[in-house]
Amino acid sequence: MGILSEKLSSVKPSQTKAMTERAASLRAEGKQVITLSQGEPDFQTPDRICQAAIEAIRAGHTKYTAVAGIQSLRKAVIAKFQRENSLNFTLDQVTVGCGAKQLLFNALLASLDEGDEVVFPTPCWVSYPEIVKLAGGVPAPVETRVENGFIMTPDDLRSAITDKTKWLMLNSPSNPTGAVYSREDLEDLAAVLRDYPDVWVLSDDIYEHLVYGDTEFCTMAEIAPDLASRTLTVNGVSKSYAMTGWRVGYAGGPAELIKAMNTVQGQSTSHTCSIAQHAAVAALNGDQSFIREFRDAFKKRRDQVVGLLNQIPGLSCKAPDGAFYVFAECQGLLGTRAPSGKVLATDMDFALYLMEEAGVAVVPGSGFLADGFIRISYASSEEELANACAAISNAVSRLSRTQGAA
Ligand SMILES: Cc1ncc(COP(=O)(O)O)c(C=O)c1O
Missing domain, CATH: 3.90.1150.10 (Aspartate Aminotransferase, domain 1)
Known part of the structure; x- marks a missing residue:
C-alpha cells in the first residue's frame, strides 16, 4: 500500500x-x-504599499492576528466592496486568507459533502477541478464555445444543474480566455439560478480591474441582489496591485458561510501574514491611479x-x-x-x-x-x-x- x-x-x-x-x-x-x-x-508592487509593510514591521505588527484578518483590513475590504461593487457587508461577512486560492478552498471545504457537484464553465482556471476534488466534491465542467466568446449560456447552465449541484463557480474576467460576463450575461444566468434555490454562486473576481476598452466589470451579487444571500464574492490584491507573492485574498458573503470558512482556516494556516495584511490595507485604501x-x-x-x-x-x-x-x-x-x-x-x-x-x-x-x-x-x-x-x-x-x- x-x-x-x-x-x-x-x-x-x-x-x-x-x-x-x-x-x-x-x-x-x-x-x-x-x-x-x-x-x-x-x-x-507599488512603493507606497511596500512602505506600509516596512512600517508594519517597525511598528511591531509581527504577531498572530485574528483568523479573519486584522480589523483595519476587513474595514478596507468592506469599503472596497461598497465603493466598487455597491455591495454592503458587515465585519462578520468578510474574511481574509492566503490569496483568493485559499478562500476558494475554505469555501468548498466548508460547504461540500462527498459527491456534491460544482458547476463551472470551461476553459477554466487549472485549479478549479482540483480544488473541488480535494474538498471532496465532484467537478461538473460545462464546455463553452469560441463562437459564444467562451461565455456560459443560460441553457448550458440549466442542463448542468442536478439535484447534487451545490455551487456555480464563475470567473470573470476569465483565466484563461479573458472572457468577461456582461450585465446581461449575468442577468440571464441569475434568471436560471432563481429556479434552483439550493445552488450557491461563487464569483471569482480576481481579475476585476483588468478589463479593456468599453467593457464593464459586473459581479453576480450586484446584478442579482436577491441572490446575495447565496453568493460568495472572492477577490484579492494579487493581480490588480501586482502583489502575487504577498498572498492576500478576501471574500464577502453570508455570515454563516464566512464563519465556517474561518473555522477551516483557523485549523490550517490561521491567517495570512500580518505584514502582508498591513500592505493590503494600504493597497485598498490608498491612491488607485x-x-x-x-x-x-x-x-x-x-x-x-x-x-x-x-x-x-x-x-x-x-x-x-x-x-x-x-x-x-x-x-x-x-x-x-x-x-x-x-x-x-x-x-x-x-x-x-x-x-x-x-x-x-x-x-x-x-x-x-x-x-x-x-x-x-x-x-x-x-x-x-x-x-x-x-x-x-x-x-x-x-x-x-x-x-x-x-
Ligand atoms: C481565476 C483565478 N482565481 C484565483 C487565483 C488565485 O489568486 P491568488 O494569488 O489571490 O491566490 C488565480 C491565480 O492565478 C486565478 O487565475
Whole structure:
C-alpha cells in the first residue's frame, strides 16, 4: 500500500506551474526561455504599499492576528466592496486568507459533502477541478464555445444543474480566455439560478480591474441582489496591485458561510501574514491611479500579441476583453511534424515544441480543460512579447505537414 491517499491520486499538479518550472530548469542549463506561462503581472508592487509593510514591521505588527484578518483590513475590504461593487457587508461577512486560492478552498471545504457537484464553465482556471476534488466534491465542467466568446449560456447552465449541484463557480474576467460576463450575461444566468434555490454562486473576481476598452466589470451579487444571500464574492490584491507573492485574498458573503470558512482556516494556516495584511490595507485604501496605468500597459500588450499571433499560419485568437491572457487556437497545427520527426499530436506536444524550439513557455489548453489551444500570458514587456512571437512564428514555419494533417 502506497503512502498517497486515493483522493490525491485523481488530483493533477498545476500545468501552469509545471511549464514555468520546466522553463526555469532549461534556463538553469543556460538556455534562453521567455516565460509566457506565468499568471502574474511583471510590474513591481507599488512603493507606497511596500512602505506600509516596512512600517508594519517597525511598528511591531509581527504577531498572530485574528483568523479573519486584522480589523483595519476587513474595514478596507468592506469599503472596497461598497465603493466598487455597491455591495454592503458587515465585519462578520468578510474574511481574509492566503490569496483568493485559499478562500476558494475554505469555501468548498466548508460547504461540500462527498459527491456534491460544482458547476463551472470551461476553459477554466487549472485549479478549479482540483480544488473541488480535494474538498471532496465532484467537478461538473460545462464546455463553452469560441463562437459564444467562451461565455456560459443560460441553457448550458440549466442542463448542468442536478439535484447534487451545490455551487456555480464563475470567473470573470476569465483565466484563461479573458472572457468577461456582461450585465446581461449575468442577468440571464441569475434568471436560471432563481429556479434552483439550493445552488450557491461563487464569483471569482480576481481579475476585476483588468478589463479593456468599453467593457464593464459586473459581479453576480450586484446584478442579482436577491441572490446575495447565496453568493460568495472572492477577490484579492494579487493581480490588480501586482502583489502575487504577498498572498492576500478576501471574500464577502453570508455570515454563516464566512464563519465556517474561518473555522477551516483557523485549523490550517490561521491567517495570512500580518505584514502582508498591513500592505493590503494600504493597497485598498490608498491612491488607485496606478491600476489604470497597469491596465493601459496590458491593453497595449494585448493588442500587440493578438496582432502578431494572428499573422502566424495555424494560430488564431480574438482580442479578449479582460485579464492578461490570450487563448489561441492551435488546432490547425496539430498533426504537423517537427524537424526532429516528432508528430505534434496534442496541444501539449505543441507547447513542448515551443519550449524546446522557440524558447517560449506557454501553457497547453488541455490544462484548462480545452484541447487545441495554448494560453499565452502577456504580462511581460513589449520587447519580450515581440521576441516571443517572432520565435513562435519561426518555430511554426519549420513544421511540416504530415499526410492527413489538417
Ligand atoms: C481565476 C483565478 N482565481 C484565483 C487565483 C488565485 O489568486 P491568488 O494569488 O489571490 O491566490 C488565480 C491565480 O492565478 C486565478 O487565475
